[in-house]
Amino acid sequence: MKHKQSKIILGSAIGLATLAVAIDHTRHSLPKAEHQKYENAGSAYDDDTPCSLDDSPCSLDDENPCSLDDENPCSLDDENPCSLDDENPCSLDDENPCNLDYEA
């Protein structure tokens, strides 16, 4: 095998390896899906906690007055009980026990 042939084969192998590493790195660097984020957030999002998103005062399910369902009359304005204003029990403010801060 001549010197030039060896270089071409080596160059191709290195190129292929670089591509494989890049693909692998990209696959593992993709942002996490939303549901995974909530899974990772721990007990703050468990159904049994007061801050659960299911059947709790802050629940977003269709029968809850704070639901975001299209047919729900609740607006998000400040005077509405479902408002996201800081003094509202469903507020997302940092000091609210139901806030979505990951360290909650």
Place this chain on the structure above:
Amino acid sequence: MQLRAEITESMQKNKSDRGVVLFTVLAILGLSLFLQFAFSLKQAVLFLTGVGLGISLLHAAFGFSSVWRNFIRKREGVGIRAQLLLFMLASLLFFPILGQFFPEISVAAALGPVGISVMMGAFLFGIGMELGNGCGSGTLWTVGGGHVNMLVTLAFFIVGSVIGTAHLRWWLELPSLGKISLIDSFGWQPALLLQLGLLLALYLFVHFLEKRRHGWVTPVNSRKEKGDFLNRLIFGPWPLIWGVAGLLFFSLVTLLVAGHPWSITFAFGLWGVKIWTALGGDISTLSYWSSGYPARALASSVLADVTSVMNFGIILGAMLAAGLAGSFAPAKKIQANMIISAVIGGLLLGYGARLAFGCNIGGLYSGIASGSLHGWLWLVAGFTGTIAGVYIRSLTGIDRPLRTQT
């Protein structure tokens, strides 16, 4: 400008391959910066440590397979004595650290079980070294040096490593004494004295056999070519003693920065399994990859794995050294029996390394330098396998028959 002119003149004088040097320097710079920003400074330092190891290995031509073969066939012992010297010096540095002489330094030893798995793995690895024409480190630096036939060995080294992980559980169920640390058993000071005594006895035994055959011994610091220090440091070749110094320094850096001794072959299994899964292969039955560090490594970028990053560094370091020395991608006649031998050798290397808890670096060098008894078992079984491999090479026509050698 004067420095640039001097570098150009030296490169011309040494017949350096400028294209290879430029490509490699850019690749090393680019990857080290990327690792620093995407991962950590630690990862970048370990990559550069790999580069240093690659340069040391190639410039000093520091191998195991041909060195052991030359001793068995011709009683040329200079390479083995250099290895034993490296083991002694590494023990002197590693034992106090692992023995908590410096309590602020927390590092792990390369411990493996003293059992059938390691014994059989090292024996198969020894055969594989001779058929594949390279060991763990040797395969990497020869690939970096542009030896095309070693790409075949590396490819099947990876395949063998994956098969090894599939069978490892069964091998580990065979009789074993468990992990035995000389440092834990005797304390680091008595263990160090015991180990230095054993290594010195081996050194003198090799020296004796060499002298008896040839009437003289080649010194470890012998120099074949003359030239000023800096020129030889950059362009090579290095005397073996420089290789010992380089490997000692960079393996110490590895221990202190990574927190564990230098290893190579875990990455081969990881690369193989990643490729297999990317091709749609199922690894759900491979328990090795389902928990602990292997599972985490599999779920992360390959650039997050220390062993992989260091291996990339070794390949690029060897490529840089070969480019500087003007020896990259040598013209070579490749015969069919060499390819078959490389395939079988690569498979045995990979399979054996997994069973033996490491190759000649992770199992033998790091094992002995860590005071692990499995490193000594590796040495005995690996050398026995090498003797078998040397005979197989003669029988299959790769080498001349042993009896015609003088």
